[in-house]
Amino acid sequence: MAGKKTRVTIHDIARELNVTASTVSRALQDHPRIGTGTREAVKSLAAKYNYSRNTLASGLRTGRMNTIGVIVPRTNRHFFSNVIGGIESFVSEKGFQVLISQTHESYQKEVSSIKAMVDAYVDGLILSVSLETRDDTHLQLAIDHKIPVVMFDRVIGTGHQVVLDDYAGASNAVTHLLGLGCERIAHFGGPTHLNVYNDRLRGYIDALKAGNKPIKLEWIKNDVLTEDAGYAACESLFHSDNAPDAIFAASDYSALGALLWLKENGYKIPEEVCIMGFSNEPFTAFLFHHPFQQ
Amino acid sequence: MAGKKTRVTIHDIARELNVTASTVSRALQDHPRIGTGTREAVKSLAAKYNYSRNTLASGLRTGRMNTIGVIVPRTNRHFFSNVIGGIESFVSEKGFQVLISQTHESYQKEVSSIKAMVDAYVDGLILSVSLETRDDTHLQLAIDHKIPVVMFDRVIGTGHQVVLDDYAGASNAVTHLLGLGCERIAHFGGPTHLNVYNDRLRGYIDALKAGNKPIKLEWIKNDVLTEDAGYAACESLFHSDNAPDAIFAASDYSALGALLWLKENGYKIPEEVCIMGFSNEPFTAFLFHHPFQQ
DNA sequence: ATATATTGCGCAATCGATTGTGCAAAAGTT
DNA sequence: AACTTTTGCACAATCGATTGCGCAATATAT
Numbered sequence: 001m002a003g004k005k006t007r008v009t010i011h012d013i014a015r016e017l018n019v020t021a022s023t024v025s026r027a028l029q030d031h032p033r034i035g036t037g038t039r040e041a042v043k044s045l046a047a048k049y050n051y052s053r054n055t056l057a058s059g060l061r062t063g064r065m066n067t068i069g070v071i072v073p074r075t076n077r078h079f080f081s082n083v084i085g086g087i088e089s090f091v092s093e094k095g096f097q098v099l100i101s102q103t104h105e106s107y108q109k110e111v112s113s114i115k116a117m118v119d120a121y122v123d124g125l126i127l128s129v130s131l132e133t134r135d136d137t138h139l140q141l142a143i144d145h146k147i148p149v150v151m152f153d154r155v156i157g158t159g160h161q162v163v164l165d166d167y168a169g170a171s172n173a174v175t176h177l178l179g180l181g182c183e184r185i186a187h188f189g190g191p192t193h194l195n196v197y198n199d200r201l202r203g204y205i206d207a208l209k210a211g212n213k214p215i216k217l218e219w220i221k222n223d224v225l226t227e228d229a230g231y232a233a234c235e236s237l238f239h240s241d242n243a244p245d246a247i248f249a250a251s252d253y254s255a256l257g258a259l260l261w262l263k264e265n266g267y268k269i270p271e272e273v274c275i276m277g278f279s280n281e282p283f284t285a286f287l288f289h290h291p292f293q294q
Numbered sequence: 295m296a297g298k299k300t301r302v303t304i305h306d307i308a309r310e311l312n313v314t315a316s317t318v319s320r321a322l323q324d325h326p327r328i329g330t331g332t333r334e335a336v337k338s339l340a341a342k343y344n345y346s347r348n349t350l351a352s353g354l355r356t357g358r359m360n361t362i363g364v365i366v367p368r369t370n371r372h373f374f375s376n377v378i379g380g381i382e383s384f385v386s387e388k389g390f391q392v393l394i395s396q397t398h399e400s401y402q403k404e405v406s407s408i409k410a411m412v413d414a415y416v417d418g419l420i421l422s423v424s425l426e427t428r429d430d431t432h433l434q435l436a437i438d439h440k441i442p443v444v445m446f447d448r449v450i451g452t453g454h455q456v457v458l459d460d461y462a463g464a465s466n467a468v469t470h471l472l473g474l475g476c477e478r479i480a481h482f483g484g485p486t487h488l489n490v491y492n493d494r495l496r497g498y499i500d501a502l503k504a505g506n507k508p509i510k511l512e513w514i515k516n517d518v519l520t521e522d523a524g525y526a527a528c529e530s531l532f533h534s535d536n537a538p539d540a541i542f543a544a545s546d547y548s549a550l551g552a553l554l555w556l557k558e559n560g561y562k563i564p565e566e567v568c569i570m571g572f573s574n575e576p577f578t579a580f581l582f583h584h585p586f587q588q
Numbered sequence: 589a590t591a592t593a594t595t596g597c598g599c600a601a602t603c604g605a606t607t608g609t610g611c612a613a614a615a616g617t618t
Numbered sequence: 619a620a621c622t623t624t625t626g627c628a629c630a631a632t633c634g635a636t637t638g639c640g641c642a643a644t645a646t647a648t
Contacts, residue, residue, distance in 0.1 A: 007439075009634055020598050025635060035596055055413050056354040057634030060603050065350070067393075067414075074379060081375035085368060088396055097410060098394050099361075102382055116391060119349050120361075145301075286580040303604055314628055319605060329626055351604030354633050 008049045017041055028053070059121055069099045069117035071110065071127035073154075078281055080128065083152065087126060096123070107132035114138055118145050128154045131225075134193050154194050166196050166278075170203025171210075173276045174248050178211040182246035182274050185213070188224035188233055188254045197222075200250045200278060219244055230257025238265070245273055252277035252284050259287065302343045311335055322347070353415055363393045363411035365404065365421035367448075372575055374422065377446065381420060390417070401426035408432055412439050422448045428487050448488050460490050460572075464497025465504075467570045468542050472505045476540035476568050479507070482518035482527055482548045491516075494544045494572060513538055524551025532559070539567055546571035546578050553581065 010024040017024070019038060027034045027042035034042075045051075059065040068091050072080040088098045099120055101113035110130050117125055118141055125142050129151065136157025142149050152162040177185050187204045190197035201220070208215055218240070224233045230249060234257065237243060249255035255277030259269060267273050277284060304318040311318070313332060321328045321336035328336075339345075353359040362385050366374040382392045393414055395407040404424050411419055412435055419436050423445065430451030436443050446456040471479055481498045484491030495514070502509055512534070518527045524543060528551065531537060543549035549571030553563060561567050571578060 007634095010636095011634075021635075022599080022637075023597055025637085026597085029636090033594095033596060038596080052409070052413055054354070054634050056350050056359070056415060057603090058636075060348070060350040060354055060605095061634085061636045063603085075369075075382060076372070076375040076379040078370070078372075081370040081372075081378075084375075084394070085370040085396060088369060088394060089398070092395065092407075092410075097414060100378070100382060100392050100394055101386065102379060104383070113386075115346070116386075119346055120391060121350060283577045283580050286577050301604095304606095305604075315605075316607075316629080317627060319607085320627090323606090327624095327626060332626080348604050351633090352606075354635095355604085355606045357633085 007054070008051050009054065010051075013042060013045050013049065013051060016045060063121060064123055065121040066095055067097045067099055067120065067122045069101070069120065069122035069125045069127075071101045071103060071113045071117065071125070073105050073128065073130050074102050075100060079153070079279065083128075103130040105131040107134075107138075111138045114141055118142055118147065122147060125149045126152060128152050129156050129194070130154075131191055131194065154196055156193075156195065163195065166199035167203040167206075169278060170200040170248070170250075171207040172203075173278065174204050174207035175211065177246045177248060177274055177276060178207065178213070180246075180270075180274060183213065184216075184219070184242075184244040185246040185248055186219035186237055186244035187221065188230055188247060188249040188251070188258065189220065189222050190225045190250050191223060197250055204248055216242070218242065224249070224254045225251040227253045227257040227260070230254030231261045232257075234258045234261035238262070238267075247273065247275050249275070249277045252279040252281040256283070256287070301348065302345050303348065304345075307336060307339050307343065307345060310339060357415060358417055359415040360389055361391045361393055361414065361416045363395070363414065363416035363419045363421075365395045365397060365407045365411065365419070367399050367422065367424050368396050369394060373447070373573065377422075397424040399425040401428075401432075405432045408435055412436055412441065416441060419443045420446060422446050423450050423488070424448075425485055425488065448490055450487075450489065457489065460493035461497040461500075463572060464494040464542070464544075465501040466497075467572065468498050468501035469505070471540045471542060471568055471570060472501065472507070474540075474564075474568060477507065478510075478513070478536075478538040479540040479542055480513035480531055480538035481515065482524055482541060482543040482545065482552065483514065483516045484519045484544050485517060491544055498542055510536075512536065518543070518548045519545040521547045521551040521554070524548030525555045526551070528552045528555040532556070532561075541567065541569050543569070543571045546573040546575040550577070550581070 010021045010028070014021045014024045017038070023034060023038060024042050027039040028046065030039070055065065068087065070084055070087055072084065075081055075084060084098070084100060091098060099117065099122060101116060103110040103113060107130055110133055114125070125147055127149070133156055136159060139149050139157070139159060148160070150160045150162060153164070155161040155163055174185060185208065187201065189201050192198040192201060205215055219237070221233045224230055230253065233254070247255065247258050249258060255275050259275055262269060262273055269275060304315045304322070308315045308318045311332070317328060317332060318336050321333040322340060324333070349359065362381065364378055364381055366378065369375055369378060378392070378394060385392060393411065393416060395410060397404040397407060401424055404427055408419070419441050421443070427450055430453060433443050433451070433453060442454070444454045444456060447458070449455040449457055468479060479502065481495065483495050486492040486495055499509055513531070515527045518524055524547065527548070541549065541552050543552060549569050553569055556563060556567055563569060
């Protein structure tokens with residue numbers, strides 16, 4: 001408990017046991033060529049001195065740092081902070097650590113984050129690409145260094161991917177709106193070079209087709225992902241003489257913006273306009289269905 | 295852009311320039327004893343080969359890894375994910391990285407997280423302690439290794455701390471309730487060995503005293519921090535013959551639980567019971583004041 | 589009893605970068 | 619011109635752990 005002046009190394013243990021550092025190193029790794037007696041002597045002395053391997057020296061030699069890099073657009077989005085938490089919980093049980101970085105939706109920052117992760121010798125990289133990212137060439141750096149890369153949610157290119165079924169989600173959402181009697185459903189989407197927004201758009205379109213509804217280009221607004229954008233988009237949409245009677249938003253935030261504009265302008269939700277958002281942001285739980293509402 | 299088979303080292307650069315690695319190392323650090331000519335030759339060759347210092351070798355030698363460790367109870371709490379994001383944004387501009395770990399409110403996990411951070415040679419440690427943490431002795435490990443430690447929000451002991459004024463916040467909240475005419479204000483708190491909950495409790499008590507209201511112990515519920523706990527606490531509180539007319543909760547989640555129970559049981563908010571929560575969780579914005587409500 | 593296999597461990601190089609010391613050449617001083 | 623200072627760089631040790639190779643001692647086989 002008292003302040004150790006200096007960390008104990010395998011050399012310290014070796015000296016005390018009259019063996020060499022290599023033997024200590026091997027003993028700690030359960031190398032078969034080390035005798036049972038020595039191995040246990042080493043281990044118990046290591047335990048006694050509270051030895052712990054110098055991860056830098058070890059990492060320098062082996063190239064492995066037992067660290068997973070995670071790159072997300074922003075850590076403070078509910079979805080991403082959950083994913084980060086999940087990753088951390090899982091890998092920390094395996095003795096790994098988590099290095100995080102956020103891109104703030106900037107491609108350049110994503111590039112430099114990847115470089116930083118490579119320099120940190122992460123053993124694996126998990127990322128969700130920025131809105132600006134248009135291809136996966138920048139991942140090559142990690143791949144060149146033999147670092148396995150997995151993309152999730154917002155994915156691009158052909159690497160390993162973990163995604164949810166945005167297409168089905170969108171399609172179900174729009175079908176549900178149609179079932180409620182909505183006839184004129186607008187869509188607030190995101191950049192379609194990203195799978196998630198493209199899939200949600202496709203789901204929207206196909207659901208409309210399946211319901212024999214026309215697709216109106218003026219009802220499809222891309223890059224409407226924020227509360228402000230949703231608010232503004234509503235304004236233009238409902239000032240036209242061809243206003244929709246429902247909105248399917250690819251983002252809960254733009255759905256919220258739409259909701260606010262409509263309420264402020266006297267529309268009744270959901271009687272006059274139905275709104276559906278995508279993401280299950282926690283705040284949405286309190287917008288519609290909560291028992292103390294009504 | 296093509297796949298480099300192996301990273302370039304200072305030795306590679308040294309060889310090509312007919313100098314030694316030490317010269318290259320010093321040149322890259324702008325050491326004054328290196329001639330201008332050599333320095334620039336080194337730097338341009340380094341740039342040409344896209345050299346980047348091996349952080350492990352460097353860290354092994356210097357003991358500095360340009361990494362900040364952050365330990366929080368959970369990454370997916372709005373407050374913590376925001377703090378993590380803020381730290382990451384700030385330090386990444388300085389060329390530092392962020393290693394995260396979560397304790398899940400467990401003291402043991404906190405201890406092992408600190409050890410892991412020390413082993414990772416973080417240059418600084420930022421943490422918010424778990425609910426189980428009762429003193430700061432476990433921080434000694436980091437301090438022994440000369441790692442500066444800063445606690446935030448949930449702090450303990452005498453180290454460096456960044457906190458907000460929980461006492462004033464609580465006091466203001468309760469004073470506000472009194473101003474609204476509330477006479478019988480209950481408190482849902484947390485473990486009082488933690489500054490945040492102790493301060494909020496003190497603020498509550500002192501505000502009541504200042505308003506010449508009696509302090510009723512049966513209205514003070516400790517360890518009521520979650521939605522479920524708030525729900526349950528309400529149940530017991532309002533089944534007594536001495537029910538409060540307001541609740542000041544140290545957590546927005548327990549406030550939410552209270553809100554749900556009261557609504558389900560026919561109480562009118564805020565006419566019959568006022569509820570005030572602490573934390574500014576985003577969802578609370580939608581519970582009371584939003585324009586589309588009422 | 590001789591030949592082969594196995595066991596147990598030491599030696600020394602290696603992973604890249606850093607840094608104290610030393611030494612020669614160039615520059616400055618009187 | 620003789621002497622001190624400064625400049626520019628090389629040498630070699632070091633940070634700890636890992637690992638291929640080698641060599642003895644012991645065990646097994648013939």
